[in-house]
Amino acid sequence: MARPAAGTLLASALLLLFPLLLTDAIRNPIRLPSDRAADLLSGDSGDSLVGTRWAVLIAGSNGYYNYRHQADICHAYQIMKNGGLKDENIIVFMYDDIANHMENPRSGEIINHPKGKDVYAGVPKDYVGRDVNVNNLFAVLLGNKTALTGGSGKVVDSGPDDHIFIFYSDHGGPGVLGMPTYPYLYADDLNDVLKKKHASGSYKSMVFYLEACESGSIFQGLLPEDIDIYATTASNAYESSWGTYCPGDSPSLPPGYYTCLGDLYSVSWMEDSDIHNLRAETLKQQYQIVKTRTSVDGTYSLGSHVMQYGELELNLQNLFLYVGSNPANENVTFMDDNSLSFPMAAVNQRDADLVYFWHKYKNAPEGSSHKLGAHKELLEVMAHRFHIDNSIELIGKLLFGSEQGPHMLKTVRPAGQPLVDDWSCLKSMVRTFESHCGSLSQYGMKHMRFLANICNAGVSMDMMAEVSAQACISIPSNRWSSLENGFSA
Numbered sequence: 001m002a003r004p005a006a007g008t009l010l011a012s013a014l015l016l017l018f019p020l021l022l023t024d025a026i027r028n029p030i031r032l033p034s035d036r037a038a039d040l041l042s043g044d045s046g047d048s049l050v051g052t053r054w055a056v057l058i059a060g061s062n063g064y065y066n067y068r069h070q071a072d073i074c075h076a077y078q079i080m081k082n083g084g085l086k087d088e089n090i091i092v093f094m095y096d097d098i099a100n101h102m103e104n105p106r107s108g109e110i111i112n113h114p115k116g117k118d119v120y121a122g123v124p125k126d127y128v129g130r131d132v133n134v135n136n137l138f139a140v141l142l143g144n145k146t147a148l149t150g151g152s153g154k155v156v157d158s159g160p161d162d163h164i165f166i167f168y169s170d171h172g173g174p175g176v177l178g179m180p181t182y183p184y185l186y187a188d189d190l191n192d193v194l195k196k197k198h199a200s201g202s203y204k205s206m207v208f209y210l211e212a213c214e215s216g217s218i219f220q221g222l223l224p225e226d227i228d229i230y231a232t233t234a235s236n237a238y239e240s241s242w243g244t245y246c247p248g249d250s251p252s253l254p255p256g257y258y259t260c261l262g263d264l265y266s267v268s269w270m271e272d273s274d275i276h277n278l279r280a281e282t283l284k285q286q287y288q289i290v291k292t293r294t295s296v297d298g299t300y301s302l303g304s305h306v307m308q309y310g311e312l313e314l315n316l317q318n319l320f321l322y323v324g325s326n327p328a329n330e331n332v333t334f335m336d337d338n339s340l341s342f343p344m345a346a347v348n349q350r351d352a353d354l355v356y357f358w359h360k361y362k363n364a365p366e367g368s369s370h371k372l373g374a375h376k377e378l379l380e381v382m383a384h385r386f387h388i389d390n391s392i393e394l395i396g397k398l399l400f401g402s403e404q405g406p407h408m409l410k411t412v413r414p415a416g417q418p419l420v421d422d423w424s425c426l427k428s429m430v431r432t433f434e435s436h437c438g439s440l441s442q443y444g445m446k447h448m449r450f451l452a453n454i455c456n457a458g459v460s461m462d463m464m465a466e467v468s469a470q471a472c473i474s475i476p477s478n479r480w481s482s483l484e485n486g487f488s489a
Contacts, residue, residue: 018317022303024302025232036361051161051204053322055080058139059132060170060189060212062095062180065356072169072211072266074119075112079273080165083324087124091140091154094182096128103360105256112262112270130372133181136195141166143202165322169266171349172212173445174237175419175426175452178243186336188423191222198227205230205314207283207322211266213240213349213446216421221311221418227451230314234265234294235304236448238412239418240264242303242346247359248347258359260352260471264303269291275341277332278325282386284315285334293342330472349448357381381443384480388444391471392435396450396469399459408457411449419448421429425455430489431463437472438481 030170040443057080074096080090086205099110110120127136131150139147143155156348160166171178177185196485197203208231210218215233223231227236234241245259247253253261268290270282291297308315318324347355361374396405420426434440440447454464 005105013212016399019211020323029094051159051163053085054156054158054162054164054203054326055085055158055323056137056164056166057092057094058137058166058168058170059089060168060178060180060185061354062097062116062132064098064101064103064283065259065353066170066442067098068245068262069211070094070096071110071112071119071261072263072270073167074110074123075116075262075267075270076167078119079270079326081122082326082328083278083320085324086156091126091152091156092124092210093127093132093140095136096121096125101256102240103255105254110206110382111254112245112267114245114249114253115429116261124152124154125156126168130181132179132380134179134189137185138189139360140260141193141197142200149362159199161205163322164203166206166208167211167266168209169211169263170216171243172218173447174214174217175423176445176448176488177210177212177215177218178442178445182363184488186423186427186489187218187222187419190218190406194229195224198229204228205311205317205321207231207314209266209269210234210312211241211263214238214449215241216305216307216309216463217419221416223280224245227311229310230283230312231309232290232308233307234263236307237415239243240446241306241349243349243352243355244346244446246345246347246352246355248355258363259356260347261421262469263349264346265290273319273323274326275332277329278319278323280329281319281334282316282318283322288318296342296346300383304376316339336400351380353380353442360397380478381480383476385443386477387438387476387481388440388447391433391468392447392450393465394471395433395467398443398470399454399463400457408453409447413451413456420452422455425461427489428461429464432461433468433486434487434489436465437473438466438475438484439483441480443480445488468477 023070057076058372059069061069073092077090077092093384095486098104099108109118112119135147136151141157143157145153156164179185206229208229210231210233212298213235214237215235216237219233220237223229240266243260244264245253245266246256265346266381269286272286287308292304294306296303357374357378359370361378364371366372392409396408399405400408
């Protein structure tokens with residue numbers, strides 16, 4: 001008898017196996033990548049599916065005039081704590097010079113809203129003072145205790161099933177984030193550390209919330225879309241972010257406060273988290289709420305463009321996966337419309353210090369030593385701004401001519417491209433400028449795009465040194481320009 005053809009045997013086998021395959025498919029359907037959020041978390045059963053939650057909270061500034069950044073971080077800590085995270089898994093970087101500052105009307109307390117309660121209570125003092133630096137931040141993120149130089153010794157000692165939440169609040173500029181110590185935090189270095197963390201296989205997913213001017217430039221063209229990291233930023237790559245709850249705002253500040261209490265993007269996500277059941281709210285839903293509020297209902301009159309980067313499908317996950325959820329909000333139903341009020345006023349982050357110094361001068365008693373001191377501070381900060389702006393403008397004209405020079409200050413690369421091709425060149429340009437003209441400080445970070453454009457244009461370091469020496473005959477003696485604390489790159 002003739003043997004059946006191989007194709008006939010295969011067809012018969014498939015007919016016999018088909019009912020079994022169909023049954024298995026029904027029991028174990030194929031899951032698309034976009035279904036991962038539902039797999040990771042479904043209602044109240046999510047606790048058993050979540051690995052350890054880790055949170056790293058960074059205030060990148062110091063000085064009472066920057067009150068809002070530490071207030072943001074302290075508020076974030078209270079959200080994590082109320083959400084069920086343990087102190088051993090929450091790592092806080094803050095200079096810690098605000099709560100007990102002589103100008104603080106409520107000694108030992110920090111508030112993040114004009115009518116808000118103290119958010120400073122219980123906050124861990126993991127890395128304070130000069131221990132708030134780039135080296136320690138990277139060591140913490142990578143879980144490398146041997147690389148630490150001071151601090152509590154806590155690091156993100158995470159495993160492959162864990163989830164990491166990072167929140168940074170401070171000044172920034174194109175491609176750079178401020179720190180209270182030098183050097184500053186540069187975008188290429190931060191993204192390299194995030195890639196190393198992913199390569200180590202020591203987390204399941206990560207969320208990064210970033211408050212700073214030009215904060216989109218930290219991730220644009222740099223953060224991969226396939227390393228399980230989702231990031232949102234307070235602004236796009238070429239605009240400032242905004243301070244809020246400032247002097248002159250509504251609601252008015254309590255007596256004695258002359259500094260902004262929060263940042264618009266930051267208080268938007270945190271005040272949303274304060275009132276919602278985060279088991280039922282996704283990262284995407286919060287992103288939309290924060291985007292609407294930070295843009296002042298899409299007008300951008302006193303706001304910025306909140307952006308998102310990285311692996312965007314992660315925003316389908318619930319916030320609970322990263323920051324837990326306050327049991328007091330368990331019965332709160334999420335509403336798509338924004339229940340939070342829009343700001344009556346806001347202050348460009350770069351000008352928030354001017355607001356503080358002006359109100360400090362304005363409210364000091366006439367003829368007092370406090371009045372004279374406040375006047376001197378105000379004049380110094382304004383003189384520094386004038387010096388930096390004029391030095392940069394003159395260098396631009398010396399390098400590119402009187403017509404092309406001003407254009408190079410503002411040239412923005414196409415969307416999706418990083419700020420600069422050669423980050424080492426950018427850092428060298430920063431050091432060259434500062435060697436001749438003094439520290440950029442937090443205000444001067446706004447000119448980082450121009451220094452990047454010099455690199456992209458192929459200007460040599462020798463030429464930059466020559467024109468910087470011509471533009472800056474000497475370094476101003478005020479504390480803003482001083483190089484006593486080192487270079488920002």
